[in-house]
Amino acid sequence: MSPRARPSRSPRPEEPVRQEDLRPLNLELVFRHILAAGQPISRTELAAATGLTRPTITRITEELLAGRLITETGLARNGRAGRPRVGLTLSASGPAGLGLDIRADGLAACVVDLGGTVRHLAFTPFRYAGRAAADVLAQLAGMTRAAVRAGAAQDLDVVTVTLAAPGPVRDGVVRSAPALGWRHVEAGALLHEALRPLDLPVMVDNEATLAALGELYAGDDSLGDFVYVSGGLGIGAGIVLDGRLMRGARGWSGELGHTVIEHDGLPCPCGARGCLQSYASLPAILGGEPAPAGLTPDVAVTSRAEAGDPATLAALDRAGTALGIGLANALNILDLDIVLLGGSFSLLASWLTGNVEAEIGRRVLTAAWAPVTVRPALLGPDAAVIGAALTSVDQVRRQPSAWLTGGPRARLPSVS
Template sequence: MTPPIRPSRPRPSDEPARQESLRTRNLELVFRQILGAAQPISRTELAAVTGLTRPTITRIVEELLAGRLITEAGRTHDGRAGRPRVALTLSRKGPAGLGLDIRSDGLAACVVDLTGTVRHLAFAPAAYADRGAADVLADVADMARAAIEAIGSEDLTVVTATLAVPGAVDHGLIRSAPALGWRNVDAGALLRSTADPLDLPMAVDNEANLAALGELYAGSDTLDSFIYVSGGLGIGAGIVLNGRLMRGARGWGGELGHVTVHPDGKPCSCGSRGCLQTYASVQAILGDEPVRPGVTPDAAVTARAESSDPVMLAALDSAGRALGIALSDAINVLDIDTVLLGGSFALLSSWLLANAKAEIAQRVLSADWAPVTVRPAVLGPDAAVIGAALVSIDQIRRHPAVWLMKETIQAAT
């Protein structure tokens, strides 16, 4: 089982509320303390750090326990005299988030509980040539239902789902996913209109953004500014600055695959020429070489590279150089010192890193005195689907009172 991924950092004020919505704000205050605690915390400690009275703490804790957001985790000594006190921590039962991902070599589904622990992770090979969005999304819905069924016996309730797609997303509408051949696709509506509709609140986001969030949650406290580069059907980037994802003015930032690396280069599906994607995507690396049935594009590239195929090694060398050129421009503009290679690039990093680093060392202005770290992402190809699942429970972590209200309504009906 995948170890827990640390929760997002609590950001709202941790002062007791003394105005309207007092009950909700104090409940969220207590929950944030439990969420952010490095170890299980007692009621006495909660009263001390929040300034709330013991009866208020008792009432709030009982609500959180009844709503399956927290659980009692044995007894602890909290430095005070007397008997050990009952410790409280996040519950591994109750609400869960579902992540879904359309990536270069297939479809993935992931369920994450409130602690950030991955409870289910599944992958199914898939090809997209000559397939419409409705057909592909029907397979995604099947993956989602299988994931929900798989965790059904673990006392978990999937409350929302987030779909990661390789393209620009505008308020849930996939405006453009060139690698899939999709334009203006309402993925949520299609998922709800399948033969067996997926009856869940559904969000859709760019896969590189979701992967960057997954890496942010999984990384150390010192990793708060980085570029996550996702390679696969296309090439995208998630940019994190000071612990926050940069989306751009309209949410379409990070399209690294369409940064020009050769102005008079190959034509790109976006309508321009010489884009990074035309030199470093998995399909560009494969070229015209056919892939045997049942073999994923990533596996085909890896097999040929490991057999020292000179054509494949040359294509990987070219991809690494093109990637380094594009990254150098981004690093010079953003002043970021860490690059994480994810998606297919995580699998192919041993062939891409040397040339990418060489271009960065040559082209980044500050490279001589402030070297840039380029390495595979911690979560590898699963970063986007795990990030999607984590995003799906983020609203519960931020607004536990809303979840408790829904639980109360459902219990009453």
């Protein structure tokens, strides 16, 4: 996914609004209310909630029903007198989103429906050493096909594919992914090609970014501003402000791993010194020695920590402090009050949280009167795939009218 080309810096539309634009707008309004309700909601309730009149609600729900975006549940016999209400819910069949993730230990695929529930989740171990990017993408294409079939078997129609990649991404191109040995790989175009004859739009985005979106969509409404820190071979962050992802001027925000902890500290492959990544990434915690064969780095660290290995515990202690300093910097700049430890950090949270909280409490100026919450991510290691799938389906959730008028895969670029 690329940052939109910034056609205007104004949040308001740059195009004239005509009468015929009213229906789509109100349709989206109604749809958002159905989304937000979380449970079946009747037409009358919708009328009251949106401020639209019942005739209008009827017309709009007709369109939504015809487009398979919502379905009627049974009558809700609420005990009171009168005709019972007819519940409206997001359709359990209909449009769906597909997510893919290139993870340290393998590849993952996921399908979610409009309601955001996971309907299919698959994982294939994969070793990247010596494998070309094309191999990875061919494997992903296979998993995508399987996922589309699995969706179809449940009457789900996959709309878009979103791929999570471990590195900065723009316009479907992975600029660099050291863990995979990738540099400037046109992952979006390659995957779209490998999917033939399927013609699914493909979006590519950073792993931490998508994981943050996953947490945002999966979390309750109170979760509107937070940093998601993803630990793994490197360290990335996804920042959500006011319920919207912060992408930065060029879509490369969140490089927390190269935040400076010590101005003349350990050297980092990026060329600088004292980067957070050199203190708190999995390799750093493992102390340079490779993980035992067959064990992924995070499993190696957790098992050693659980066994009470003093070197590992010391490394985790140091990592927590470094992470806390890096996060404190980010929080001082961004003013957020929730930190989600994600990726491998979600597994290591019990050893990290203490030091992270301590450093934040000490260094964040506003922490004194506005405490910061540090907690592991809800979705754990699957956050990125699920987030990717949710991002896919969000195409429809954000613009139901486009989906309805344009039919399947309306006006989406094939790669972005």
